[in-house]
Amino acid sequence: xxxxxxxxxxxxxxxxxxxxxxxxxxxxxxxxxxxxxxxxxxxxxxxxxxxxxxxxxxxxxxxxxxxxxxxxxxxxxxxxxxxxxxxxxxxxxxxxxxxxxxxxxxxxxxxxxxxxxxxxxxxxxxxxxxxxxxxxxxxxxxxxxxxxxxxxxxxxxxxxxxxxxxxxxxxxxxxxxxxxxxxxxxxxxxxxxxxxxxxxxxxxxxxxxxxxxxxxxxxxxxxxxxxxxxxxxxxxxxxxxxxxxxxxxxxxxxxxxxxxxxxxxxxxxxxxxxxxxxxxxxxxxxxxxxxxxxxxxxxxxxxxxxxxxxxxxxxxxxxxxxxxxxxxxxxxxxxxxxxxxxxxxxxxxxxxxxxxxxxxxxxxxxx
Amino acid sequence: xxxxxxxxxxxxxxxxxxxxxxxxxxxxxxxxxxxxxxxxxxxxxxxxxxxxxxxxxxxxxxxxxxxxxxxxxxxxxxxxxxxxxxxxxxxxxxxxxxxxxxxxxxxxxxxxxxxxxxxxxxxxxxxxxxxxxxxxxxxxxxxxxxxxxxxxxxxxxxxxxxxxxxxxxxxxxxxxxxxxxxxxxxxxxxxxxxxxxxxxxxxxxxxxxxxxxxxxxxxxxxxxxxxxxxxxxxxxxxxxxxxxxxxxxxxxxxxxxxxxxxxxxxxxxxxxxxxxxxxxxxxxxxxxxxxxxxxxxxxxxxxxxxxxxxxxxxxxxxxxxxxxxxxxxxxxxxxxxxxxxxxxxxxxxxxxxxxxxxxxxxxxxxxxxxxxxxxxxxxxxxxxxxxxxxxxxxxxxxx
Numbered sequence: 001x002x003x004x005x006x007x008x009x010x011x012x013x014x015x016x017x018x019x020x021x022x023x024x025x026x027x028x029x030x031x032x033x034x035x036x037x038x039x040x041x042x043x044x045x046x047x048x049x050x051x052x053x054x055x056x057x058x059x060x061x062x063x064x065x066x067x068x069x070x071x072x073x074x075x076x077x078x079x080x081x082x083x084x085x086x087x088x089x090x091x092x093x094x095x096x097x098x099x100x101x102x103x104x105x106x107x108x109x110x111x112x113x114x115x116x117x118x119x120x121x122x123x124x125x126x127x128x129x130x131x132x133x134x135x136x137x138x139x140x141x142x143x144x145x146x147x148x149x150x151x152x153x154x155x156x157x158x159x160x161x162x163x164x165x166x167x168x169x170x171x172x173x174x175x176x177x178x179x180x181x182x183x184x185x186x187x188x189x190x191x192x193x194x195x196x197x198x199x200x201x202x203x204x205x206x207x208x209x210x211x212x213x214x215x216x217x218x219x220x221x222x223x224x225x226x227x228x229x230x231x232x233x234x235x236x237x238x239x240x241x242x243x244x245x246x247x248x249x250x251x252x253x254x255x256x257x258x259x260x261x262x263x264x265x266x267x268x269x270x271x272x273x274x275x276x277x278x279x280x281x282x283x284x285x286x287x288x289x290x291x292x293x294x295x296x297x298x299x300x301x302x303x304x305x306x307x308x309x310x311x312x313x314x315x316x317x318x319x320x321x322x323x324x325x326x327x328x329x330x331x332x333x334x335x336x337x338x339x340x341x342x343x344x345x346x347x348x349x350x351x352x353x354x355x356x357x358x359x360x361x362x363x364x365x366x367x
Numbered sequence: 368x369x370x371x372x373x374x375x376x377x378x379x380x381x382x383x384x385x386x387x388x389x390x391x392x393x394x395x396x397x398x399x400x401x402x403x404x405x406x407x408x409x410x411x412x413x414x415x416x417x418x419x420x421x422x423x424x425x426x427x428x429x430x431x432x433x434x435x436x437x438x439x440x441x442x443x444x445x446x447x448x449x450x451x452x453x454x455x456x457x458x459x460x461x462x463x464x465x466x467x468x469x470x471x472x473x474x475x476x477x478x479x480x481x482x483x484x485x486x487x488x489x490x491x492x493x494x495x496x497x498x499x500x501x502x503x504x505x506x507x508x509x510x511x512x513x514x515x516x517x518x519x520x521x522x523x524x525x526x527x528x529x530x531x532x533x534x535x536x537x538x539x540x541x542x543x544x545x546x547x548x549x550x551x552x553x554x555x556x557x558x559x560x561x562x563x564x565x566x567x568x569x570x571x572x573x574x575x576x577x578x579x580x581x582x583x584x585x586x587x588x589x590x591x592x593x594x595x596x597x598x599x600x601x602x603x604x605x606x607x608x609x610x611x612x613x614x615x616x617x618x619x620x621x622x623x624x625x626x627x628x629x630x631x632x633x634x635x636x637x638x639x640x641x642x643x644x645x646x647x648x649x650x651x652x653x654x655x656x657x658x659x660x661x662x663x664x665x666x667x668x669x670x671x672x673x674x675x676x677x678x679x680x681x682x683x684x685x686x687x688x689x690x691x692x693x694x695x696x697x698x699x700x701x702x703x704x705x706x707x708x709x710x711x712x713x714x715x716x717x718x719x720x721x722x723x724x725x726x727x728x729x730x731x732x733x734x735x736x737x738x739x740x741x742x743x744x745x746x747x748x749x750x751x752x753x754x755x756x757x758x759x760x761x762x763x764x765x766x
């Protein structure tokens with residue numbers, strides 16, 4: 001019997017090594033952060049984390065790297081000719097000469113992936129295909145049998161990518177039987193966990209509130225998942241503009257009322273980057289429903305949940321909070337009066353620039 | 368749940384199991400119940416989690432499962448011939464149905480253990496009939512639920528099995544509620560055993576459905592593979608598009624591809640426009656004395672168009688043309704020339720003619736352009752960069 005297949009999808013940032021291979025650092029850190037919470041609860045850890053899950057790292061940054069690396073190679077080759085008359089060509093491509101550099105390169109390492117996905121439909125389709133293929137391989141039967149249970153945890157930009165891939169997998173029917181790729185291959189996802197959910201503000205061809213990525217219910221039979229967790233943090237700069245909030249739309253409303261849609265709004269800062277996966281997962285308001293959906297109803301008792309929440313609130317975080325407030329004070333005024341999407345991208349730039357400065361000289365006591 | 372009805376059904380169940388069906392295999396999860404649940408170390412609402420965690424690593428299709436169902440499923444999956452499959456399938460269905468020997472078989476709609484067992488057994492028998500009859504038309508409204516991947520597995524998030532409408536989490540919470548004297552209610556063990564059998568057999572049915580869905584799954588996988596190759600080829604094999612080209616071709620793609628198709632897995636474009644595209648190349652330039660040398664050049668394609676065919680995920684028969692300007696730094700020639708470039712399917716190479724003024728009048732020069740990035744990737748173990756660097760540094764490669 002197969003284990004519960006758990007797909008992890010990364011967010012914006014660099015997730016490749018200098019030679020373009022997938023970088024496992026974020027995945028390993030995120031799995032460690034999840035396991036840390038998993039081990040806190042006695043009924044959850046009845047089965048070891050390793051026995052419970054078959055973890056699959058889904059990486060699309062390799063595709064982005066391939067593209068920007070080609071831009072960089074071409075650009076550098078043109079610049080290397082040193083032909084004075086070729087100045088117009090150098091002007092066209094000079095700005096691409098460091099596109100694939102990973103160090104100290106916010107514009108390319110963080111902003112490019114979001115911009116390429118949101119505003120470049122051809123790249124979006126390439127990423128969708130690459131991710132869908134990884135999903136398909138992970139969910140295909142192997143020598144241990146067919147997958148019976150699977151879930152996906154996506155972070156940041158990964159929430160948008162995951163949404164688009166699930167929508168496509170559950171609506172594409174390339175066979176005579178008329179069964180969608182997803183329905184033929186595996187059951188709907190047990191849980192779609194969207195951590196730092198930016199799928200609304202970045203939505204493109206498929207509208208996130210009307211898509212098939214909604215918990216199955218009496219009024220939504222065709223669906224890609226059984227439960228959906230959306231998490232956003234008050235201090236996450238990317239969550240302030242057009243956050244995921246389907247409001248009173250019938251399918252979502254019903255899902256919320258029957259507990260299959262969990263909309264979590266947190267207020268903690270446990271990491272200098274409040275957008276980080278860890279900052280979300282350490283919060284019991286996020287990991288308790290997440291683990292309960294992964295393991296099953298009753299996995300964490302009410303008393304355990306109350307104890308965890310009480311203990312969490314008692315962690316002193318004044319230093320980190322102050323550091324972050326300093327960042328946001330500089331970021332927010334620069335965004336006044338701008339349209340949502342423009343402001344979102346600018347916020348990303350300002351935030352990471354300020355964060356980088358802070359991280360270069362962390363205040364005393366910062367964890 | 369109707370408690371009175373449930374108690375009646377459990378009583379019936381206990382009587383029938385004790386008196387009629389002694390041949391039913393002993394339930395391996397009874398031991399797990401005694402060890403982990405009977406002593407009330409967990410609240411009733413968590414009994415489901417305790418028993419469901421036995422899956423794969425305990426008494427449900429794990430090392431302590433004595434039903435043999437896991438092994439039978441593996442053998443069926445590994446079977447090669449139709450005859451072999453038929454025999455193994457028969458054994459498997461006998462084993463899963465034997466799990467419920469003694470349970471009521473009426474598929475009633477109530478949310479009771481008895482009715483749930485009846486529904487589950489009925490569904491398994493229906494699947495058996497469909498598979499035996501090789502009637503696997505998933506478009507058949509009656510068969511579709513039986514053959515759907517999502518019908519059979521236990522869904523952890525809900526604690527339920529869709530096809531049989533069994534809500535195990537609710538059932539176990541209800542039946543394992545502490546008795547008035549602080550002991551576990553007597554129905555709890557029956558509910559736990561039922562849950563274990565249901566999880567075990569549901570998983571086996573899921574595996575059967577998957578095996579018989581393989582033709583559809585393989586067709587879908589093939590579709591994804593080809594689409595993935597096409598998009599990979601479009602982005603990485605066909606010559607690189609700079610950001611403004613990618614954006615402009617993206618706009619065209621959005622315009623010509625219907626929204627509904629874009630939200631699925633559309634085919635990669637089979638053509639593209641080229642705009643203001645710089646690239647390195649080589650030009651055969653005439654010198655002041657009339658001799659020729661091959662000089663490094665930089666091209667800008669003002670506008671161009673390429674078209675190809677998709678074949679098995681690869682772009683074939685790719686042709687195109689562009690209007691270009693070419694920059695060189697060669698004695699006796701004007702540094703800027705204009706011409707046309709013909710793109711060929713051979714190694715992404717292009718050839719062209721460049722009109723350029725020189726000391727000896729108008730020249731018409733041969734131009735060769737290669738996909739440098741692709742070439743470097745293709746020959747990364749060869750010192751192509753060094754070779755090209757020499758040429759690009761202005762040292763002409765004399766014939």
